[in-house]
Amino acid sequence: MTLSISLTINGEPRSVAIDDPRVTLLDLLRERLHLTGTKKGCDRGQCGACTILVDGERVNSCLALALSHDGAEITTIEGLAEEGRLHPVQEAFIAHDGFQCGYCTPGQIMSAVGLIAEGHAHGDAERVRELMSGNLCRCGAYRGITEAVLEAEAKLATRERDAA
Amino acid sequence: MNRFVCLRPTSVAEAVAAASEPGSAYLAAGTNLLDLMKGGVARPARLVDVTHLPGLGAIETLSDGAMRIGALVKNSTLAYDAAFSARFPAVAEALLSGASAQLRNAATVGGNLLQRTRCPYFYDTASACNKRAPGSGCDAIGGANEGHAVLGFSDHCIATHPSDFCVALTALGAIVEIEGEGGRRDVPITDFYRLPGDTPEKETVLSPGEMVVAMRLPADSTAFSANQRYLKVRERTSYAFAVVSAAAALRLEDGRIAEARLALGGVAAKPWRAEEAEARLAGRHANRAAFEEAADLTFAAAKPSGDNSYKITLGRRLVTRALLLAAAGTPDHLPALPASPFAETPAGVLPEGVAHV
Numbered sequence: 001m002t003l004s005i006s007l008t009i010n011g012e013p014r015s016v017a018i019d020d021p022r023v024t025l026l027d028l029l030r031e032r033l034h035l036t037g038t039k040k041g042c043d044r045g046q047c048g049a050c051t052i053l054v055d056g057e058r059v060n061s062c063l064a065l066a067l068s069h070d071g072a073e074i075t076t077i078e079g080l081a082e083e084g085r086l087h088p089v090q091e092a093f094i095a096h097d098g099f100q101c102g103y104c105t106p107g108q109i110m111s112a113v114g115l116i117a118e119g120h121a122h123g124d125a126e127r128v129r130e131l132m133s134g135n136l137c138r139c140g141a142y143r144g145i146t147e148a149v150l151e152a153e154a155k156l157a158t159r160e161r162d163a164a
Numbered sequence: 165m166n167r168f169v170c171l172r173p174t175s176v177a178e179a180v181a182a183a184s185e186p187g188s189a190y191l192a193a194g195t196n197l198l199d200l201m202k203g204g205v206a207r208p209a210r211l212v213d214v215t216h217l218p219g220l221g222a223i224e225t226l227s228d229g230a231m232r233i234g235a236l237v238k239n240s241t242l243a244y245d246a247a248f249s250a251r252f253p254a255v256a257e258a259l260l261s262g263a264s265a266q267l268r269n270a271a272t273v274g275g276n277l278l279q280r281t282r283c284p285y286f287y288d289t290a291s292a293c294n295k296r297a298p299g300s301g302c303d304a305i306g307g308a309n310e311g312h313a314v315l316g317f318s319d320h321c322i323a324t325h326p327s328d329f330c331v332a333l334t335a336l337g338a339i340v341e342i343e344g345e346g347g348r349r350d351v352p353i354t355d356f357y358r359l360p361g362d363t364p365e366k367e368t369v370l371s372p373g374e375m376v377v378a379m380r381l382p383a384d385s386t387a388f389s390a391n392q393r394y395l396k397v398r399e400r401t402s403y404a405f406a407v408v409s410a411a412a413a414l415r416l417e418d419g420r421i422a423e424a425r426l427a428l429g430g431v432a433a434k435p436w437r438a439e440e441a442e443a444r445l446a447g448r449h450a451n452r453a454a455f456e457e458a459a460d461l462t463f464a465a466a467k468p469s470g471d472n473s474y475k476i477t478l479g480r481r482l483v484t485r486a487l488l489l490a491a492a493g494t495p496d497h498l499p500a501l502p503a504s505p506f507a508e509t510p511a512g513v514l515p516e517g518v519a520h521v
Contacts, residue, residue: 020167021167022168043202044203045195045199045266057240058266058269059269060195060270063193063195063267064194065194065198067172067213068191068213068215068216111265111266114269115265118265120244129402130402130502131265132265133264133265134263134264134265134266134267
């Protein structure tokens with residue numbers, strides 16, 4: 001039985017045929033749509049490498065059945081840069097060496113984008129660490145990650161103020 | 165993962181009818197169920213997807229001050245809801261001490277009530293587990309069981325319930341609203357879960373097809389807002405299940421305890437309400453001696469189920485400290501590390517000369 005669902009992925013409306021109800025958003029993105037920026041780490045909701053935004057909120061795409069997300073708006077790491085310019089969170093990760101091997105990085109960055117939008121960190125490193133605890137980094141780049149999130153949070157707040 | 169048929173009913177009544185068929189399971193966010201299915205622990209033939217059902221996503225304040233939360237409300241939505249967290253700050257703290265931000269954004273409150281144990285033998289399909297495969301035995305008994313139950317366990321199962329949220333709900337006497345083929349019924353959360361006995365596979369009072377549609381925090385539970393905390397010891401500071409946790413709530417009048425509420429996590433197959441301790445605290449001055457007495461009473465019937473006698477000592481200390489924190493008052497803002505013993509601690513809570521734990 002093949003069902004079709006509609007998704008908006010990185011701003012682009014897509015109609016996607018689901019031929020197997022077991023397909024997760026992660027597998028859909030990577031295997032069917034060839035958006036391989038989203039990484040499969042544990043595939044069990046423990047590492048955060050597969051973090052994407054669904055309707056603006058960060059979730060583990062490995063634990064989300066595609067069929068349940070008809071109509072959802074999805075943002076992946078491929079959708080962050082605008083007009084060839086990196087997103088402030090991406091820039092901050094580079095500036096602060098927020099990675100080593102890079103495998104967890106798309107998930108870290110998507111999680112950080114979600115965290116900043118949620119607005120509960122208030123520039124506090126302890127809160128950033130707590131709210132980023134769903135993203136594991138086996139290289140141990142946590143210090144740089146925390147600095148990057150704090151800087152990006154401040155920069156985005158300034159930008160929002162200037163725009164207002 | 166096994167193959168399954170995915171059904172998408174458009175009303176609660178349709179969902180109940182669909183899920184009454186044998187081999188069915190409800191699917192909400194799937195943060196627990198899909199994990200179990202990927203490991204072959206759960207193998208439902210039919211998933212009844214309730215994520216799009218109307219009418220299950222509201223947080224309402226009722227006319228008597230009670231609050232009603234639809235089963236599909238996300239954990240994060242509830243934790244950050246201003247009206248809810250003002251009335252029930254320990255419930256918000258418990259929610260925010262559980263899982264990760266990503267999981268809290270997806271997981272529903274109904275799903276949280278129905279999450280399965282994290283016993284490693286339950287998860288390992290090569291192990292004997294009476295909960296997963298009734299009658300197969302329990303490899304946790306005599307196995308690596310430092311994380312297992314010290315209260316209410318049986319010769320058939322020593323697993324614990326993993327939820328933080330439900331511990332706080334249990335302390336505050338939440339009511340679970342259930343819809344089934346016979347109509348709607350209300351069950352107090354303290355009666356919602358079963359102890360393992362000789363049927364550990366039966367974890368709740370839900371009949372086949374019955375669905376949790378909402379929960380209510382009754383009007384009398386709003387009297388504890390000023391003095392309530394959730395405290396949770398984990399093996400790492402964040403993103404870990406409780407080793408032992410406690411939700412404590414007090415209604416104080418002139419320094420005396422008019423009413424106390426206390427529940428524990430990580431110690432039994434269900435969130436453990438400590439009613440005897442609550443009764444002992446009524447009318448007492450809110451001080452360490454009274455709280456230590458309550459803690460002793462809470463664990464009076466506790467016994468190790470293996471390598472976990474430490475949980476009894478830890479649990480006593482945790483109860484004492486949770487009650488001291490509650491007596492010190494609900495903080496104006498949640499600490500950066502919700503429910504953590506490493507969070508900022510008000511003066512007088514830690515014994516003289518002691519830092520952190």
